[in-house]
Amino acid sequence: MGPMRSLRIAALFLFVAIVATPARPQAASQAADWPMYSRDLASTRFSPLKQINTGNVSNLAVAWTYPMRPGGEGPSAGAFNEVTPIVVHGVMYLAAGNRVVALDPENGKEIWRYQVQTGLVSQRGVAYWPGDRRNPPRIFFTSLHKLVALNARTGQLDPGFGTNGEVTLHVPFAEVPTIYKDIIILGANVYGPGERNLHPQDEVGKGIPGNSRAFDARTGKRLWEFHTIPQPGETGNNSWGDDSWKGRGGTNVWSITMSVDEKRGILYMPIGGPAANYYGGDRPGDNLFSNSLVAVDVATGKLKWYFQTVHHELWDFDLPPEPALIDIEQNGRKVPVVVQMGKSAYMFILNRVTGKPVFGVEERPVPKGNVPGEQYSPTQPFPLKPPPLARVGFTLNDMVTADDTTPQHAQACRDLWSKGGGFYNAGEFTPWLYHAEGTPLKISLVFPGATGGANWGGTASDPTLGYVFVNTQDQGALGWIAKNPKYNPASPGSLLPYDRGSTPEFPGQYANFTAIAKDANGKPIGSWPCQKPPWERLVAVNANTGEIAWQVPLGITEGLPKEKQNTGRPGAFAGPIATAGGLVFIGATNDNRFRAFDSQTGKKLWSAKLNYTATAVPMTYEGKNGKQYVAIVAAGGGSGDGQGLVVYALP
Numbered sequence: 001m002g003p004m005r006s007l008r009i010a011a012l013f014l015f016v017a018i019v020a021t022p023a024r025p026q027a028a029s030q031a032a033d034w035p036m037y038s039r040d041l042a043s044t045r046f047s048p049l050k051q052i053n054t055g056n057v058s059n060l061a062v063a064w065t066y067p068m069r070p071g072g073e074g075p076s077a078g079a080f081n082e083v084t085p086i087v088v089h090g091v092m093y094l095a096a097g098n099r100v101v102a103l104d105p106e107n108g109k110e111i112w113r114y115q116v117q118t119g120l121v122s123q124r125g126v127a128y129w130p131g132d133r134r135n136p137p138r139i140f141f142t143s144l145h146k147l148v149a150l151n152a153r154t155g156q157l158d159p160g161f162g163t164n165g166e167v168t169l170h171v172p173f174a175e176v177p178t179i180y181k182d183i184i185i186l187g188a189n190v191y192g193p194g195e196r197n198l199h200p201q202d203e204v205g206k207g208i209p210g211n212s213r214a215f216d217a218r219t220g221k222r223l224w225e226f227h228t229i230p231q232p233g234e235t236g237n238n239s240w241g242d243d244s245w246k247g248r249g250g251t252n253v254w255s256i257t258m259s260v261d262e263k264r265g266i267l268y269m270p271i272g273g274p275a276a277n278y279y280g281g282d283r284p285g286d287n288l289f290s291n292s293l294v295a296v297d298v299a300t301g302k303l304k305w306y307f308q309t310v311h312h313e314l315w316d317f318d319l320p321p322e323p324a325l326i327d328i329e330q331n332g333r334k335v336p337v338v339v340q341m342g343k344s345a346y347m348f349i350l351n352r353v354t355g356k357p358v359f360g361v362e363e364r365p366v367p368k369g370n371v372p373g374e375q376y377s378p379t380q381p382f383p384l385k386p387p388p389l390a391r392v393g394f395t396l397n398d399m400v401t402a403d404d405t406t407p408q409h410a411q412a413c414r415d416l417w418s419k420g421g422g423f424y425n426a427g428e429f430t431p432w433l434y435h436a437e438g439t440p441l442k443i444s445l446v447f448p449g450a451t452g453g454a455n456w457g458g459t460a461s462d463p464t465l466g467y468v469f470v471n472t473q474d475q476g477a478l479g480w481i482a483k484n485p486k487y488n489p490a491s492p493g494s495l496l497p498y499d500r501g502s503t504p505e506f507p508g509q510y511a512n513f514t515a516i517a518k519d520a521n522g523k524p525i526g527s528w529p530c531q532k533p534p535w536e537r538l539v540a541v542n543a544n545t546g547e548i549a550w551q552v553p554l555g556i557t558e559g560l561p562k563e564k565q566n567t568g569r570p571g572a573f574a575g576p577i578a579t580a581g582g583l584v585f586i587g588a589t590n591d592n593r594f595r596a597f598d599s600q601t602g603k604k605l606w607s608a609k610l611n612y613t614a615t616a617v618p619m620t621y622e623g624k625n626g627k628q629y630v631a632i633v634a635a636g637g638g639s640g641d642g643q644g645l646v647v648y649a650l651p
Contacts, residue, residue: 032622035088037125037176038458039619041260042325045460045577047620051628052650053581057596057606060630060648064108068096068635068644077612079120081635082574085645087621088128093139093152094645095121100139102155106623108647112155119144124256124616127177127184128152129217135160138217140177140184145169147177147186147215162220171208178258178267180298183223184215185267187253210252212269214301224301228252228271228289235303236288241375244283250275251290256456259322259338260298261352267298268325268338268352272318278432278509279314279481279498281373286311291318293340293348295355305355309342311377314369314432316450316509317344321458321575325352328466328544339468339543341459343452345390347470348383349543359385359546369431371481371498380429385546389454389539390472391447391531393427398531405517405528405560405567412515413530419505423478423513435480435501442480443506445513447531449477457575457588457617462599466544469584469599471554473536473570475529476513478506517559525559529570536568538576538586540602550602555589572613579620587614587632594618594632594646611643612636 031048038045052060068080075097085094085103092105098120102111122141131137137152138161147169149161157165171188178185188210214223228251230236237245251274259268274283274290291310296303310317323340328349338352349358363379391398399417402410417423423445424433432444452473459470482501489497502508514527529535534553542549555569574588583605584597590613596606611634618632631647 033087033089034619034621035086035128036179037084037086037127037257037617038259038322039577041178041180041262043257043259043322043458044324044326044463045575045617046462047577047579049579049620049622049628050581051622052579052583052620052630054583054598054605056650057581057583059650060596060606060608061651063629063647063649065643065647066094066103066108066645068633074098075120077635079123081612081633082124082616083633084125084617084619085631085633086125086128086619088152090624091152092621093126093128095124095126095141097121100126100141100150100155102152105621105629106625106627108645114150114155114157116143116148119146122176123174125176127179129179129182129184132182132218135218140179140217142169142173142175142177142186145172147184147220149220161218167215167220171211171213175255176257178260179217180260180262180267182217183298184217185258185298186213186215187255187258187269188212189254190249190252208249210250210254210272212253212301214298226269226294226296226301226303228269228294229274230288236306239286239288241284242282244285248274248283250277251287255320255322256458257322259325261325261336264353265298266304266352267296268323269294269296270319270321270323270340270342272320273310273313273316276496276499277313277316278479278500279371279496280312280375281371281498282496283312284375286377287313291342293319293323293338293350293355295338295352307340307348307350307355307357309340309346309348309381310344311380312375314374314376315344315429315446317342317453319343320452320456321454324459324461324468326461326463326466326468326543328358330358330544337543339459339461341389341454341470343448343450343454345388345392345448345453345472346383347386347389347468347541349385349546357383359383366429367426367431369433369481371432371434373497376431382428386541386548388428389470389541389548390452390537391474391476393430394423394425394445394447394476394531400528400530400532404532405557405564409515409517409528412517416513416515416530420478432479432481432500434498435482437483443478444480445476445478447476448473449475449512450509451475451573455573457573460576460578460584461543462578464580465599466542467540467549467578467599468543469538469540469576469578471536471538471575471586471588474531474568475535475570476531477509478511478513479509519559526557528557534566534568536570536589538584538597538602540584540599552597552602552604554586554595555591555593558591572615574615575617577618577620585618585620585630585632587616587618587634589613592634594634608648610634610646
């Protein structure tokens, strides 16, 4: 062997050693990183970093940006505007529409990029697996009906996983894989709440089951599958009357990711509503495991316990966000709990080992509707603590006035009320009323609307305070149930006999309790809610006591005079993060702001104006240079680049 060849081989080994070795000690790297979507498997979204704190956060400035549509090319912003990047061992990994990129987290320079040939990358992010002796670290994501593995060092497909780096999924999933040790867990995106049937050979309300599945991170082999709709002989099967479990669609984990108690090996799955969403006459019973938090053994998929938050779903009050796992203090004892939010505006705090409510839950009678053949649940579960975190009812005293917004907007809301003949609201779980042809239309007004309450943005937690932070919307939905004119009982592929009604003034499930606001010249400046503000809130719950620690309006309405602007701004999603610096960071408002709040008091400490709405969960990390950064995606459509990923740091 010649000396030059020996030199080249020695240099190659040195390069591999440098690439494979973390730049910082393990403990420092773990504190500095944001290694998964919610930072940890407990889904706390809490960072121990505190370089940026309550005393200096007001000095934050843009450090660098990364365009998600360079040169205006590539998919529209809807493919990536909900993405949260991750940072592992000094490298940032980002899903960018039809690309996955690795970036230098100090300046945004590309290290590598991988572009899918068809379809898009997971719409909210990617997952990292550290590898083992035989396999390199991998970046996992889903695309269409595929689970894909990239070599984290090179950005190339890893042929050691599945077939040339890919595993075919029989059920699509567009969110972020959950990885525990060497196990990958996926939910399912199948026909469910509010969606159209993509399989016309099936009856609407039926179709592909939304089962959760686990795969081996080394080989891609499927390890287990959990029946989200129990099969005969399984717990909960008898909650589907008339054999309505057969071929049923929906009832799937469509949340971004899931949570794992690493010490106990328990996986927590927030399962959504069954198909079809607003009519359940063909599925009598409570319909487990719809609208349930289900705990299973993460290694085997075996059921441990479940807790149903809504019986016989008829409102789209499902459970989009992953739950948070924290420990609280009660009577001098440490209690492990799981905190689950949903669209219904209720927060359930349960013992995460047993599933028992920590502060109590009681079944209360709820109003019954009049839809023919419907099987209403006579009661629903209500947590004794905390109280509802969003509006759950409405009276005329709650109608917006000229003092709240403008005389023109307040009048438009009164006109909407008159046009609808006065809307029906009976408090929590108001049913959608039946409208028979030829009778006066009576429209239900339901709070929260189909978007919540809380949505997929979920919660953040501060384990030192015992606080759980969540943003909720106070926006109502209008609607009713009517005979479906397309229903044909003689056709096996026909639609359901009843569905949401629709008129040009009240367009079915998309009708909100809002009215157009206009400026002094009569030009429309927005569609504003018709109930008194706040219309969106950031809430801190003390999980030790079940009480609300603080709540503040989240977002401003710039079309109002300064003294009225602090209304909260609904219409955008995403959630918060928390840091040891005493801060809560959040976008999630359509006033295009990114904000920081004092985690103890709720006082707003910093706000930055973005070019676009930030419908993504932020994250924070420490660079190899010792600086703490805070990042959020705020991407717009159109022909331009869009602002893309925006990263802040102290000057």
